[in-house]
Amino acid sequence: MKLQIGYLRAREDSDRVRAACVNYLQTWLPNFYPNRLDLVQEAQQLAASLGGRLSLPKASWKYAWIEKLFGFGAAKHAQLYYNRCKSSTLRAWDKMMYLLERRGRLAS
Secondary structure, eight states: OHHHHHHHHHHOOSHHHHHHHHHHHHHHHHHHTTTOHHHHHHHHHHHHHTTOOOOOOOOOGGGHHHHHHHOHHHHHHHHHHHHHHHHHHHHHHHHHHHHHHHHHHHHO
């Protein structure tokens, strides 16, 4: 990410570009928080050098209650687990429908 920001700033180093770089860092921050606090701190320092500030991520409204009770890490884990389960269920449903359709074609 530092290389990408460096490449972009080498082409143009304006307030608009620096704001876009801070926005880019803010967008990716939830991927590192709370597991890699070293990278979070580095991103915050980079944002400060760009004239911006990063705010710590918050869980979406669906998982806000988990965040309040157990913290952001638990809310993030719950969201990832839910998405994996949903994806697995949809894949299984799709496979079942395909097999049923295939069986119907073979029978006719």
